[in-house]
Amino acid sequence: MRILIDADGVITNFTETFETIYVGCGGKIPEGFIWDHWHAMDKLEKGIVEQVWNDPYLFRVQEPYSGALEALERLNKEHEVFIVTSTPHMHAWSRSDWFRRNAPFIHRENQIVFTSQKYLIRGDVLVEDNLLNLEEWHRNNPRGWPVLIDRPWNWEETPSFGYEVYASLGSFAQGVC
Ligand SMILES: [Mg+2]
Numbered sequence: 001m002r003i004l005i006d007a008d009g010v011i012t013n014f015t016e017t018f019e020t021i022y023v024g025c026g027g028k029i030p031e032g033f034i035w036d037h038w039h040a041m042d043k044l045e046k047g048i049v050e051q052v053w054n055d056p057y058l059f060r061v062q063e064p065y066s067g068a069l070e071a072l073e074r075l076n077k078e079h080e081v082f083i084v085t086s087t088p089h090m091h092a093w094s095r096s097d098w099f100r101r102n103a104p105f106i107h108r109e110n111q112i113v114f115t116s117q118k119y120l121i122r123g124d125v126l127v128e129d130n131l132l133n134l135e136e137w138h139r140n141n142p143r144g145w146p147v148l149i150d151r152p153w154n155w156e157e158t159p160s161f162g163y164e165v166y167a168s169l170g171s172f173a174q175g176v177c
Contacts, residue, residue: 001124001176003075004113007085007095009129010149010169011072011103012062021052036152038130059087059094064102067170073105074177075169081106082123086116086133127172129154135161147172 008014015035023029027048034040041049052058075081083106087095096108106112113121118133119140127147128134131154138146138161146163148154149172166172 002080002082002122003176004082004084004118004121004123004126005072005075005169006118006126006128006130006133006149007083007087008062009151009153010065010127011068011083012064012098014062015153017058017062018052021055021058022048025051025055027052034152037156038132038153040153053088054090056091056094059091060098062098065168067168069103071168071170071173072103075173076105078177081111082121083112084118084121084123084126085112085114086118087114089114125176127166127169131159131163134163135159138163 005011019029022044025048027045030043033043072081083099085095092114096112099106099108099112115121118126118128119136122141123144125145125147126134126137127149128137129149129151131148134146134148138144146161148163148165149169150165150167166175
């Protein structure tokens with residue numbers, strides 16, 4: 001199978017890293033703040049949020065989710081894998097370098113696709129944490145298999161299409177390897 005895999009929120013812990021850099025830049029986290037929605041970031045200080053987005057460390061230092069790299073390696077051995085990520089282009093090098101250091105089995109020149117228009121990419125499966133991306137991809141690839149990784153920020157969405165939910169990339173890999 002050709003498996004398309006999102007990076008932020010599926011392989012790497014974007015939100016935790018974002019928060020750490022935000023606090024490091026002097027940002028205050030409002031009481032009770034959680035990443036329960038795509039727009040959770042709007043509750044943070046705008047100027048500092050912008051500073052974090054511009055910081056190349058945001059994509060260089062993200063921790064992988066537990067078991068994600070092992071799952072990625074297994075999937076890569078048994079299937080045709082592409083990382084499909086909407087990493088901002090100014091951070092493409094940082095992201096690519098992250099894969100060199102953490103997942104050297106991914107061929108950076110051939111296996112990483114940088115685009116926010118994920119629906120353009122053909123594959124048998126898309127593994128995503130963003131339900132809107134998944135729905136758009138599914139609409140354009142109706143024979144494809146949409147797979148959602150369960151995260152707090154996609155709990156409130158109201159989906160209008162069929163997809164499968166997995167707790168992690170590891171549990172998805174167990175099902176297909
Ligand atoms: Mg994502």
